[in-house]
Amino acid sequence: MLIIKDLQASIEDKQILKGINLTVKPGEVHAIMGPNGSGKSTLSAVLTGNPAYTVTGGSVEFYGKDLLALSPEDRAHEGLFLSFQYPVEIPGVSMVNFMRTALNEKRKYFGQEPLSAADFLKLMREKRTIVQLDNKLASRAVNEGFSGGEKKRNEIFQMAMLEPKLSILDETDSGLDIDALRVVANGVNTLKSKDNATIVITHYQRLLDYIKPDFVHVLYKGRIVMSAGPELALELEEKGYDWIKEQVDSQQ
Amino acid sequence: MKEIEKPEKGNQIIEEAAQAEYKYGFVTDIETEVIPKGLDEDVVRRISALKGEPEWLLEFRLKAYRHWLTLKAPTWGHVHVPEIDYQDISYYAAPRQKKQGEVKEIDPELKKTFDKLGIPLEEQMRLSGMAVDAVMDSVSVKTTYRERLAELGVIFCSISEAVKDYPDLVRKYLGKVVPYTDNFYAALNSAVFSDGSFVYIPKGVRCPMELSTYFRINAAQTGQFERTLIVADDDAYVSYLEGCTAPMRDENQLHAAIVEIIVEDRAEVKYSTVQNWYPGDKDGKGGIYNLVTKRGLCRGDHSKLSWTQVETGSAITWKYPSCVLKGDHSVGEFYSVALTNNWQEADTGTKMIHLGKNSTSTIVSKGISAGHSQNSYRGMVKIAPKATGCRNFTQCDSLLLSDTSGAHTFPVIEVGNDTSVVEHEATTSKINEDQIFYCNQRGISTEDAVGLIVNGYAKEVMAKLPMEFAVEAQKLLSVSLEGSVG
Numbered sequence: 001m002l003i004i005k006d007l008q009a010s011i012e013d014k015q016i017l018k019g020i021n022l023t024v025k026p027g028e029v030h031a032i033m034g035p036n037g038s039g040k041s042t043l044s045a046v047l048t049g050n051p052a053y054t055v056t057g058g059s060v061e062f063y064g065k066d067l068l069a070l071s072p073e074d075r076a077h078e079g080l081f082l083s084f085q086y087p088v089e090i091p092g093v094s095m096v097n098f099m100r101t102a103l104n105e106k107r108k109y110f111g112q113e114p115l116s117a118a119d120f121l122k123l124m125r126e127k128r129t130i131v132q133l134d135n136k137l138a139s140r141a142v143n144e145g146f147s148g149g150e151k152k153r154n155e156i157f158q159m160a161m162l163e164p165k166l167s168i169l170d171e172t173d174s175g176l177d178i179d180a181l182r183v184v185a186n187g188v189n190t191l192k193s194k195d196n197a198t199i200v201i202t203h204y205q206r207l208l209d210y211i212k213p214d215f216v217h218v219l220y221k222g223r224i225v226m227s228a229g230p231e232l233a234l235e236l237e238e239k240g241y242d243w244i245k246e247q248v249d250s251q252q
Numbered sequence: 253m254k255e256i257e258k259p260e261k262g263n264q265i266i267e268e269a270a271q272a273e274y275k276y277g278f279v280t281d282i283e284t285e286v287i288p289k290g291l292d293e294d295v296v297r298r299i300s301a302l303k304g305e306p307e308w309l310l311e312f313r314l315k316a317y318r319h320w321l322t323l324k325a326p327t328w329g330h331v332h333v334p335e336i337d338y339q340d341i342s343y344y345a346a347p348r349q350k351k352q353g354e355v356k357e358i359d360p361e362l363k364k365t366f367d368k369l370g371i372p373l374e375e376q377m378r379l380s381g382m383a384v385d386a387v388m389d390s391v392s393v394k395t396t397y398r399e400r401l402a403e404l405g406v407i408f409c410s411i412s413e414a415v416k417d418y419p420d421l422v423r424k425y426l427g428k429v430v431p432y433t434d435n436f437y438a439a440l441n442s443a444v445f446s447d448g449s450f451v452y453i454p455k456g457v458r459c460p461m462e463l464s465t466y467f468r469i470n471a472a473q474t475g476q477f478e479r480t481l482i483v484a485d486d487d488a489y490v491s492y493l494e495g496c497t498a499p500m501r502d503e504n505q506l507h508a509a510i511v512e513i514i515v516e517d518r519a520e521v522k523y524s525t526v527q528n529w530y531p532g533d534k535d536g537k538g539g540i541y542n543l544v545t546k547r548g549l550c551r552g553d554h555s556k557l558s559w560t561q562v563e564t565g566s567a568i569t570w571k572y573p574s575c576v577l578k579g580d581h582s583v584g585e586f587y588s589v590a591l592t593n594n595w596q597e598a599d600t601g602t603k604m605i606h607l608g609k610n611s612t613s614t615i616v617s618k619g620i621s622a623g624h625s626q627n628s629y630r631g632m633v634k635i636a637p638k639a640t641g642c643r644n645f646t647q648c649d650s651l652l653l654s655d656t657s658g659a660h661t662f663p664v665i666e667v668g669n670d671t672s673v674v675e676h677e678a679t680t681s682k683i684n685e686d687q688i689f690y691c692n693q694r695g696i697s698t699e700d701a702v703g704l705i706v707n708g709y710a711k712e713v714m715a716k717l718p719m720e721f722a723v724e725a726q727k728l729l730s731v732s733l734e735g736s737v738g
Contacts, residue, residue: 048693052685072692081693088690092708101704102694109695141708158694 001026001197002067002166007058008222009046016042018222019058024166027194031208031233032201034219035241040201041085043219044168048082049075062166076102077109079165079196083155083172090142095154098142099124099161106162127160131187149180156187167191168199173207185210205237220248280364286345286474291338293317296443299344303412303446306419309426316432316442323436329599330628330660331568333541334504341506343444345474383408385449385465387478397461406490407452408463411479414450421452425483429512429549429576437508437570438545441477445510448478453488453519462718464493467509469529469540475506482512484519486552491522493721504532504567509544517552517579522560524717525573526725529565531732536595536624539567546573547603550582550611558585559602560716562725564732567596572630574603577611577639584613587713589725591706591732592625592657601631601662606642606672615646618710621657622733628660633676637668644673650680651709653702653733703730 002024009017016039024030034040046053047060049072060067067075090098103123104114115123121138128137131153143151152172159167169188173181188198188211200211208216208230216232217224220241225248226232236244287298296317300310325333347359383397385408401408407418414422432442449465469476484490494511507529515521523546532539542565548557559573575584586602604613613633621627633644650659665674683705691701707714707726714722 050689052689071697072689073695073697076693076695084690084693088684088686090687090690090705090708092711093704098691098694098696098704101696101700102691105695105697105700162694 001063003059003061004047005059005061007043007046007060008056009042009053010056011042011053015056016053016222017046020219020222020224022217022224024197024199026165026197028215029192029198029200029211029213031213031216031230032199032219032224033203033216033233033236035245036203038219039222040219041170042222044082044170044199044201047075047168048072048080073105074109076162076164077106081159081162081164081167083152083159083167083169085170085172085174087143087146087151087155089144089146091144093142094139095142096121096124096138099158102158103161123161128157130160130190131156132183133157148175149177149183152176152180152184153187156184156191160187160191163191164196166197166199168201169211170201171203172200173202173204181207182210205233208233218244220244280347284345284347286342289340289342291317291341291343291444295343299444299446302344302346303415305415308423309415312427312432313443316439317444319433320436320439320443323439325436329570329630330626330662331570331597331599333543333568333570336506336541338440342474343477344446383461383463385410385463387447387449387465387467401459401461404457404460405454406457406459407450409450411445411448411450411481414481418450418452421483422450422481425481425512425514427512429514429547430510430545434545437543438510441479441508441510441545444475445477445479448480448509449482450480451482451490451492453484453490455485456487457485458488459490462491462493464495466495467507469505469507475508477507478509480509480511482521482523482548483514484516484521484555486517486519488516488519489521491718492524493718494523494525495528495721504539504541506541507543507566508541509546511544511546511573513548513557515548515550515552515555515557515579515582518554519552520556520558521548522558522718523548523573524721525559525561525563526717526721526728527561527563527565527569528728530567531565531596532567532594534594534623536567539596540565542566542569542571544571546571547576548574548584549576549578550584550608551578552582553579553608554581554583555579556583556585558583558587558716560585560587560713561589561600562710562713562717562721562728563588563590563598563600564728566598569596569598569600571600572602574605575613576605576607577613577642578607580608580610582608582611584611586613586615586617587716588617589620589710589713589729590618590627590629591620591729592622592627593732594623594625596623596625598626599628599630601629603632603634604644606633606635606639606644609639610641611639612643613645615644615648616712617646617648618713619648619650619659620653620706620709620729621650621659622653624654624656626658626660628662630662632664632666633674634664634666635668635672635674640669640671642672644675646674646676648676648678649709650678651706652680652682653706699733700730702733706730706733 004022007020213230218226296313430438432439529540550557557575577584584604590598590600592598617629619627629648635642688701
């Protein structure tokens with residue numbers, strides 16, 4: 001579904017991604033790990049079209065379409081979802097209003113009628129149980145006054161509502177205690193199917209105990225320098241990144 | 253090599269000026285009786301004569317006119333009102349209604365106009381629980397539910413009719429809250445005011461429906477000078493709404509209104525405005541000059557007056573709906589959203605004058621500036637030395653949607669005793685690019701995202717509007733911002 005070829009990107013003239021190659025197929029879970037500053041979050045920002053970043057080379061194909069030519073909202077409509085590392089607060093905008101706008105925009109994109117208020121609320125009730133958010137959610141403003149755990153659960157809730165084909169979880173485990181981590185991971189696993197795929201960006205093996213990856217990639221200095229099966233995550237947990245850094249740096 | 257289209261940093265929210273169509277910009281083709289341009293004592297006499305007014309009212313007008321001649325237009329506002337040639341304006345324009353057999357029948361052309369504006373003038377077509385006084389140019393064309401309200405003793409009619417039918421009441425209250433000496437535009441209005449609404453709620457009556465006046469400017473090269481007078485007697489309650497639109501024209505038109513409200517013991521008045529006069533085009537050409545004096549007197553103990561305004565229209569807005577809190581334990585409130593786009597200028601706020609003991613006031617002002625507009629909050633909280641135990645809370649927020657717009661606040665606080673407490677909070681923020689991208693990522697376009705965020709920002713004030721208005725006002729905020737996002 002996703003074919004990234006030699007993707008390069010910069011922010012404020014600083015080159016961050018220096019040629020990423022990655023292919024993701026339906027049903028797969030890919031973990032992207034790597035030390036701080038290696039470009040993990042940049043990759044998610046560039047794929048979702050964050051205007052702060054400039055693509056300076058390469059291509060990204062998403063279900064045969066040129067992803068980079070699409071606006072951020074159209075990428076979302078096409079089935080790309082980002083669970084933000086730092087979910088943004090939008091004061092005064094209720095979750096129900098926000099999600100209904102989002103969902104109906106997607107329906108419009110596909111020529112469907114907007115969902116009725118009753119159907120929408122029913123859907124919202126159903127989906128919020130996946131991440132154990134209570135019924136106050138609907139009336140609360142987007143992420144405003146949410147605890148760190150609630151914010152991450154709210155991201156997965158939105159993912160459940162929008163039913164993306166490819167979800168990128170950007171350090172969804174950061175700032176979560178073990179119970180919240182389990183809730184979030186269970187949510188993600190519940191939503192997993194043979195038709196969708198997930199890219200998990202994380203520093204730690206911890207999350208991968210719950211969300212089992214099929215592939216683990218190490219991102220370092222803007223490139224994927226190592227790819228292997230789930231055992232790589234365990235190895236990294238044990239040995240850290242230094243051995244990879246040394247290996248890469250010595251080759252240069 | 254591919255590049256994501258990268259909007260100008262920090263400048264994302266502007267550039268393209270409003271392509272948003274002003275929905276209410278049409279002109280009704282109706283024969284209009286217009287008196288020739290110009291202003292002198294004869295014109296004042298002629299307006300009075302056209303309306304068949306009693307001598308005392310003509311005297312009132314003439315005194316106002318003579319006083320006006322001694323005044324100069326105020327220049328302290330953070331707005332640029334160009335020199336207005338007061339001899340180049342017609343002061344009276346009345347749509348000539350064809351005789352329809354029955355005297356009370358409304359001209360179909362006028363009915364069509366108000367239908368188009370979403371204001372039904374047939375009672376069976378009514379919005380649930382709302383009576384309407386429809387004012388086109390200088391005259392009231394129809395007041396609905398007048399008879400039904402009269403059964404409760406509620407008087408709701410045009411001020412011209414009130415002068416004829418309830419002269420004592422009008423005489424007792426007219427000019428008592430806003431005297432003609434108040435300011436330049438108030439003096440002008442007092443001299444030439446044409447129509448407007450009159451509301452009287454008798455003792456102990458809770459008005460069962462929302463009362464509303466819809467002001468429409470239609471004729472060209474005329475000014476609209478309406479005057480509204482609301483009196484809530486002891487223990488009465490009324491919620492009153494005001495809406496305004498005008499055709500799109502290249503020339504500027506003057507709207508200088510007065511609203512006076514008197515609130516007696518334990519009575520309560522809620523006054524809500526959705527102001528959507530034509531704001532001019534994207535280059536700042538045309539639009540209404542909205543120079544208005546609104547003030548209420550909370551005369552009775554435990555009386556309450558609440559102003560809520562959503563201001564999106566007009567090329568220039570200059571208005572300060574105020575409360576004189578004379579009664580002990582009286583309550584004044586001011587909730588405002590003022591949105592300016594393109595080249596609009598708004599200088600708006602309130603005055604809370606505490607004269608009664610233990611009186612309290614709340615001010616919540618939300619300014620939103622886009623394009624090249626200038627948006628100012630100007631407020632005064634004054635607590636008289638004898639008004640002990642008073643409280644005021646002011647919250648004054650500005651949201652900037654562009655680098656080329658301005659947000660300003662001019663608060664004045666005078667506290668005359670040490671048992672009163674005054675709080676003032678103010679914030680200025682820019683719309684956050686992270687918020688917009690977050691919405692984009694969920695499939696919401698930037699334009700819709702700005703609409704959502706702005707409505708969220710204004711929510712506290714919007715929540716004070718009556719239901720029927722709130723939905724309209726929300727749409728209006730979004731529509732007024734269309735095209736303001738680059």
